[in-house]
Amino acid sequence: MPDNRLTSSRETARFADQEVIRGEGGETHQVAGGDVPVLTTQQGVPVADDQNSLKVGYRGPTALEDFHFREKIFHFDHERIPERVVHARGFGAHGYFETYEPLSDLTRADLFQRAGEKTPVFVRFSTVAGNKGSADLARDVRGFAVKFYTQEGNWDLVGNNIPVFFIQDAIKFPDLIHAAKQEPDRGFPQAQTAHDNFWDFISLSPEAAHMALWIMSDRTIPRSFRFMEGFGVHTFRLVNAEGKSTFVKFHWKPKLGMQSVVWNEALKINGADPDFHRRDLWNAIQAGDFPEWELGLQVFDQDFAEKFDFDVLDATKIIPEEILPVRRIGRLVLDRCVDNFFAETEQVAFCTQNIVPGIDFTNDPLLQGRNFSYLDTQLKRLGGPNFTYLPINAPKRPVHHFQQDGHMAMVNPKGRANYEPNSWGGAAGGPREAPDIGFRSFPAEEQGAKLRIRAESFADHYSQARQFYLSQTPVEQTHIADAFTFELSKVKTPAIRARMVSHLMNVDKGLADKVATGLRLEEMPKPADAARPTRDLPPSPALSILLNGPESFKGRKVGVLVSDGVDIGLVKALKEAITAEGAMLEFVAPRVGGVKASDGTFIEGDEKINGAPSVVYDAVAVLLSDDGAKLLSKEATARDFVTDAFAHAKFIAYNKESMPLLEKACVAADMDGGFTELKGPSDAKNFVQSCRKLRFWEREPKVKQV
Numbered sequence: 001m002p003d004n005r006l007t008s009s010r011e012t013a014r015f016a017d018q019e020v021i022r023g024e025g026g027e028t029h030q031v032a033g034g035d036v037p038v039l040t041t042q043q044g045v046p047v048a049d050d051q052n053s054l055k056v057g058y059r060g061p062t063a064l065e066d067f068h069f070r071e072k073i074f075h076f077d078h079e080r081i082p083e084r085v086v087h088a089r090g091f092g093a094h095g096y097f098e099t100y101e102p103l104s105d106l107t108r109a110d111l112f113q114r115a116g117e118k119t120p121v122f123v124r125f126s127t128v129a130g131n132k133g134s135a136d137l138a139r140d141v142r143g144f145a146v147k148f149y150t151q152e153g154n155w156d157l158v159g160n161n162i163p164v165f166f167i168q169d170a171i172k173f174p175d176l177i178h179a180a181k182q183e184p185d186r187g188f189p190q191a192q193t194a195h196d197n198f199w200d201f202i203s204l205s206p207e208a209a210h211m212a213l214w215i216m217s218d219r220t221i222p223r224s225f226r227f228m229e230g231f232g233v234h235t236f237r238l239v240n241a242e243g244k245s246t247f248v249k250f251h252w253k254p255k256l257g258m259q260s261v262v263w264n265e266a267l268k269i270n271g272a273d274p275d276f277h278r279r280d281l282w283n284a285i286q287a288g289d290f291p292e293w294e295l296g297l298q299v300f301d302q303d304f305a306e307k308f309d310f311d312v313l314d315a316t317k318i319i320p321e322e323i324l325p326v327r328r329i330g331r332l333v334l335d336r337c338v339d340n341f342f343a344e345t346e347q348v349a350f351c352t353q354n355i356v357p358g359i360d361f362t363n364d365p366l367l368q369g370r371n372f373s374y375l376d377t378q379l380k381r382l383g384g385p386n387f388t389y390l391p392i393n394a395p396k397r398p399v400h401h402f403q404q405d406g407h408m409a410m411v412n413p414k415g416r417a418n419y420e421p422n423s424w425g426g427a428a429g430g431p432r433e434a435p436d437i438g439f440r441s442f443p444a445e446e447q448g449a450k451l452r453i454r455a456e457s458f459a460d461h462y463s464q465a466r467q468f469y470l471s472q473t474p475v476e477q478t479h480i481a482d483a484f485t486f487e488l489s490k491v492k493t494p495a496i497r498a499r500m501v502s503h504l505m506n507v508d509k510g511l512a513d514k515v516a517t518g519l520r521l522e523e524m525p526k527p528a529d530a531a532r533p534t535r536d537l538p539p540s541p542a543l544s545i546l547l548n549g550p551e552s553f554k555g556r557k558v559g560v561l562v563s564d565g566v567d568i569g570l571v572k573a574l575k576e577a578i579t580a581e582g583a584m585l586e587f588v589a590p591r592v593g594g595v596k597a598s599d600g601t602f603i604e605g606d607e608k609i610n611g612a613p614s615v616v617y618d619a620v621a622v623l624l625s626d627d628g629a630k631l632l633s634k635e636a637t638a639r640d641f642v643t644d645a646f647a648h649a650k651f652i653a654y655n656k657e658s659m660p661l662l663e664k665a666c667v668a669a670d671m672d673g674g675f676t677e678l679k680g681p682s683d684a685k686n687f688v689q690s691c692r693k694l695r696f697w698e699r700e701p702k703v704k705q706v
């Protein structure tokens with residue numbers, strides 16, 4: 001007999017005066033786990049039977065009269081909304097932004113006026129090209145969109161984890177995205193830029209050269225959202241109470257330092273855990289290990305803008321931090337996961353046009369185009385103009401205006417006045433504008449002929465691409481060359497491969513040579529025609545990931561492969577050392593239940609060996625008994641665990657009983673400084689200390705011969 005046959009008790013006799021909040025209040029009835037609400041239809045009618053549709057007779061047809069059945073199926077049929085045309089796959093979390101010091105000299109924006117002020121935020125990270133169900137570790141730019149619910153309205157800083165963009169003018173955005181996504185005739189590849197259309201477009205768009213270097217760097221395969229930078233990309237304006245404008249570029253700096261995975265690892269993570277990034281953020285927040293970023297500003301005036309080598313309105317250029325330091329002015333903390341993915345992460349509507357008094361736009365033609373696109377796309381995606389009333393989008397301050405009606409109007413203004421001016425007087429006349437506190441656009445002087453042109457000042461496409469490349473460590477430079485080689489190897493048209501190499505000739509001859517050799521080009525192409533010759537700019541160490549890594553192993557994760565009979569002393573010492581560092585540990589066991597250690601202690605497994613390859617860990621430890629090593633050296637997934645950790649330059653801890661597995665995994669003869677034998681507690685500490693470097697990069701050239 002189903003629960004719904006239980007007698008229900010009325011919590012209150014009448015609900016007429018109650019505010020209706022879906023999922024709250026109403027009658028309850030008792031089931032095994034406690035009191036649960038009575039199931040109702042959308043109309044609030046209590047449901048007696050949710051197991052069977054209404055039929056005529058015992059085996060007869062379903063009756064059209066069954067309003068409960070029809071309502072349930074109707075609603076289910078309409079559960080999906082269009083996924084975002086770009087950045088479809090995302091993951092969001094709530095938190096706050098805390099201002100370090102008042103910035104009233106620069107801006108009147110309310111959130112920057114008081115030290116210690118906390119402003120609620122919602123952040124959504126995303127990949128760009130893949131569909132909603134694609135894998136997290138696609139080689140792709142990551143979106144980093146922040147909605148600040150300030151006391152003077154919502155400010156959306158809709159950025160990426162890369163400070164430049166592919167194109168200079170928004171009119172090329174549909175072409176860029178068409179080229180990047182699945183090819184239209186065949187519907188693949190999914191979430192990959194490694195195909196002809198993408199590189200055809202890029203190689204025909206010299207302005208994309210700088211971004212091409214960034215996307216082929218490890219920036220596009222971050223280890224975690226928690227370990228990546230974010231950027232507002234464009235030059236914006238800050239405007240103070242006196243109306244003075246200062247240019248600004250926004251930066252997010254991760255407190256845990258930067259870190260990426262290696263490409264072969266990314267490919268495997270996508271199979272092992274397509275949700276790798278979202279799971280990482282979810283787990284960190286649920287564990288109370290709240291990720292943090294600092295907001296940094298690069299501020300400059302008109303004079304700097306005029307003297308700077310490049311046009312500050314060109315979104316394919318950066319201002320190196322060494323020329324204009326980043327001033328850290330507050331911190332972003334993500335401390336709460338969503339209650340419901342659809343209601344929050346899916347329905348959140350970021351719009352670059354959402355700015356607040358004290359912040360303003362510049363003429364960057366990419367930004368100007370974005371200001372149209374986002375509002376427009378939300379209308380299509382969310383189905384009507386009232387999406388601002390959805391709780392995730394609603395400002396956390398009162399809203400008063402004369403806009404009304406439309407699909408799903410939830411709170412139309414009360415009273416007679418729905419226009420202005422009106423003569424209804426006083427409060428009955430409705431809201432009025434406030435010249436003293438309201439938003440005013442910065443009165444920048446503009447004049448000139450209407451022209452469809454690209455400014456001359458946007459014409460140098462290669463100098464900063466070269467600067468980026470030369471700012472990388474040799475390991476990172478190799479990764480860039482390998483990434484170009486990989487992606488272009490998937491391009492079937494040799495002419496496109498060669499054309500791309502012709503651009504690299506303008507960036508760096510050595511890089512072009514490496515890629516041409518990797519592709520086995522028959523002959524080296526001539527350098528691409530360049531509107532401006534490439535200049536040598538001083539390297540900017542701030543652009544390297546490896547030079548800006550963390551100082552500790554905090555927030556990282558070690559996978560510990562254990563077997564029955566494992567030395568409990570070593571396990572305890574390792575756990576202690578890892579926890580003391582603020583890192584995490586997971587036990588990987590032959591069977592998920594766990595293993596019985598040397599002293600009979602039962603160690604619960606977090607994962608079974610074939611479900612947790614070493615690619616999902618930052619470092620690994622292999623702690624086995626003699627019998628365990630015998631067993632696991634015959635297990636292919638255990639051998640892969642070690643072989644991959646070795647190939648991906650990870651730090652590896654082991655005890656001597658594990659040697660048979662290391663031998664079978666073909667690493668025993670090549671043990672290097674990245675290995676630590678655990679004999680006692682002090683070795684565990686040494687191992688964790690060595691892990692602070694994250695990878696033993698010296699090994700990498702030895703494991704890559706092609």
Ligand code: HDD
Nearest residue numbers: 084086087124143144145159160170173233369373374377
């Ligand atoms: Fe965009 C979404 C970031 C250029 C048009 N964009 C979107 C999101 C991010 C960015 C993070 C996802 C927001 C979310 O999580 O919901 N986009 C950027 C950055 C750009 C950029 C940093 C260059 C500096 N975008 C850009 C251009 C256009 C768009 C030039 C169009 C002219 N972007 C959109 C969009 C999207 C979007 C079509 C799709 C879904 C959405 O807006 O909400 O309007």
